[in-house]
Amino acid sequence: MTNPQPRERLAGTSVPLLTYALTPTPDPLQVKGQDAQLTITVTNDTDKVVSCGLIAFTLPVGSGADSLTGNPDSVQLTAPKNWRLRQPEPGKGRFEATPTRPKAKQISPGAESALVFTLTHIAVDDVVGTCAIGVEEDTANPPAATSLSLPKVLPGLTFTDFRPVAVAVPRGTPATLEWKATAPTEGQASYTLEYGTVAPFSVDDALSWVSPALYEDTEFVLTLHAAQGSTPVEHRLSAAVTVTEPDLHAHDLRVTGTARWINPPEVVLSGPVATRRTCTAETDGIISGWIYTEADQSPATLIVKVEPTQGAPDYTTSVQSSTDPGADKRTWTYIFVPVPKGSKVVITTQCYTPEQMNTLVTWHPLGKGRLLSVL
Numbered sequence: 001m002t003n004p005q006p007r008e009r010l011a012g013t014s015v016p017l018l019t020y021a022l023t024p025t026p027d028p029l030q031v032k033g034q035d036a037q038l039t040i041t042v043t044n045d046t047d048k049v050v051s052c053g054l055i056a057f058t059l060p061v062g063s064g065a066d067s068l069t070g071n072p073d074s075v076q077l078t079a080p081k082n083w084r085l086r087q088p089e090p091g092k093g094r095f096e097a098t099p100t101r102p103k104a105k106q107i108s109p110g111a112e113s114a115l116v117f118t119l120t121h122i123a124v125d126d127v128v129g130t131c132a133i134g135v136e137e138d139t140a141n142p143p144a145a146t147s148l149s150l151p152k153v154l155p156g157l158t159f160t161d162f163r164p165v166a167v168a169v170p171r172g173t174p175a176t177l178e179w180k181a182t183a184p185t186e187g188q189a190s191y192t193l194e195y196g197t198v199a200p201f202s203v204d205d206a207l208s209w210v211s212p213a214l215y216e217d218t219e220f221v222l223t224l225h226a227a228q229g230s231t232p233v234e235h236r237l238s239a240a241v242t243v244t245e246p247d248l249h250a251h252d253l254r255v256t257g258t259a260r261w262i263n264p265p266e267v268v269l270s271g272p273v274a275t276r277r278t279c280t281a282e283t284d285g286i287i288s289g290w291i292y293t294e295a296d297q298s299p300a301t302l303i304v305k306v307e308p309t310q311g312a313p314d315y316t317t318s319v320q321s322s323t324d325p326g327a328d329k330r331t332w333t334y335i336f337v338p339v340p341k342g343s344k345v346v347i348t349t350q351c352y353t354p355e356q357m358n359t360l361v362t363w364h365p366l367g368k369g370r371l372l373s374v375l
Contacts, residue, residue: 014140018052018107019045021299021320022133022148028224028235029124030155036122038133040148041299042115044107045318047346050139053105057117058134059093065129065231068150069093069122078118085117095119111274111301111320111350128152128228151235153226157189158182162222162237163332167290167360168244171215175241178208179222189227195220216246217288217336240334242288242362268371269347269361274354279345282369287337289361292321293351300350300357304337307344321357345371 025037040057044050059075060067069075072093079085082104085097097117099105107113132147153159162179169175177193184190184204192200193209195218203209203222211218217240224235244265268287269277293300299322307314319333339345351357363371 014142014144016135016137016144016146017044017046017050017139018055018137019043019318019320020135020146020148021322022150023322024150028151028153028157028159030157031124031128031152031228032126032155033122033124035120036124038119038122038150039297039322040117040119040133041320041322042107042117043111043299043301043320044109044113045301045303045316047109047305049109050107051105052107052137052139053099054136054138054143055097055115055117056134056136056143057095057097057119058136059095059119059122060131060133061091061093063125063127065127065152065233066131067125067127067129068131068133068152070125071123074121074123076120078120080115080117083115083117110348111299112352114299114301114352116297116299124152127231128154128226128233129231130233151226151233153224153233153235154189154228156182157224157226159224159235159237162220162239164220164239164241166241167332167334168242169214171243171245171247172213174213175211175218176208177211177220177222177239179237181207181224190225192223192225193220194223211241214241214243217242219334238334239332240290240336246364263365263368263370266363266365266370267360268363269349269359272355272358274349274351274357276346276348278374279347279371280374281339281341281343281345281371283365283367284341285339285363285365285367285369285371287339287345287347287361287363287371288335289359290332290334291319291349291357291359292332293353293357295351295353295356298322298352298356300359301348302333302335302359302361303346303348303350304335304361305346305348306337306339307346308340309342312340339371341367341369344374 194200291302
């Protein structure tokens with residue numbers, strides 16, 4: 001699974017207003033495959049309706065480390081209701097999505113308005129590497145553009161399901177991480193793990209690992225290092241573990257009276273519910289959370305928008321969980337958001353089928369104060 005990639009612009013273009021999540025099947029994509037699939041989920045993660053009459057996806061055509069396919073005409077296309085996806089010029093690899101009804105170009109915020117495009121029967125070229133799927137949208141003039149990174153590895157290589165056995169552990173206890181991966185091959189594939197300030201280390205001979213005792217929330221990154229000849233490619237998976245009552249790091253701290261370091265964490269939102277909750281932060285703090293879905297083609301999205309006081313700019317953080325068709329395990333994604341005192345916070349969870357998703361959002365105050373819901 002590939003999480004939504006950041007809304008980054010290409011040089012000379014505007015930043016896209018829409019968010020794009022690219023899910024290849026198999027994941028990672030394998031060279032020489034004749035039936036690869038790309039699922040691209042387009043979501044409006046802003047708080048306003050976005051008008052978009054054209055979305056274009058460009059597959060790099062050719063043969064080489066940075067190419068995807070030499071035969072874009074073999075690709076079969078599926079578009080959501082009231083949209084059409086086609087390749088205007090044969091052999092070019094540019095696929096344009098347009099609404100078939102005027103109202104369809106108005107894309108509302110939230111997962112329920114997400115657009116899911118599928119490109120199947122892709123004949124992947126035979127060179128290991130990393131290619132980039134070009135994306136354009138006509139929400140600006142000239143069109144806004146970005147790219148989605150897509151690694152290609154050797155046939156038969158498995159690298160998936162990187163997850164903690166428990167997403168939260170008590171302070172001072174270790175975490176156990178598990179994953180699925182093909183046995184490493186001399187000169188072709190190897191694996192490293194890293195976290196915090198710890199440099200990457202080899203985990204070639206393992207499919208699980210137990211960390212040292214944890215005292216703060218920690219993100220772990222598992223990296224596949226693959227190669228074909230002199231062409232290297234890396235594919236990363238990440239997983240996060242929340243520590244209850246974590247340590248607080250402070251520098252140059254002087255206390256002249258009574259001090260209270262931190263209040264206990266407070267669960268703000270939990271369970272299989274699609275909702276929108278507005279809150280106010282009484283103190284500085286951190287919002288942590290996770291979301292997952294068990295439904296095929298029904299992504300679950302967790303969005304945290306922070307509106308600080310005193311004229312500071314608003315910022316939005318979002319993650320999305322989606323499950324590949326036929327997958328038999330939950331796909332978790334995690335979020336960590338700092339919140340200044342006095343900020344307005346809007347927490348949104350979205351899913352086509354809420355009964356098949358789950359989420360947990362926790363408030364970690366860095367002073368005396370709660371994250372109060374606003375009625």
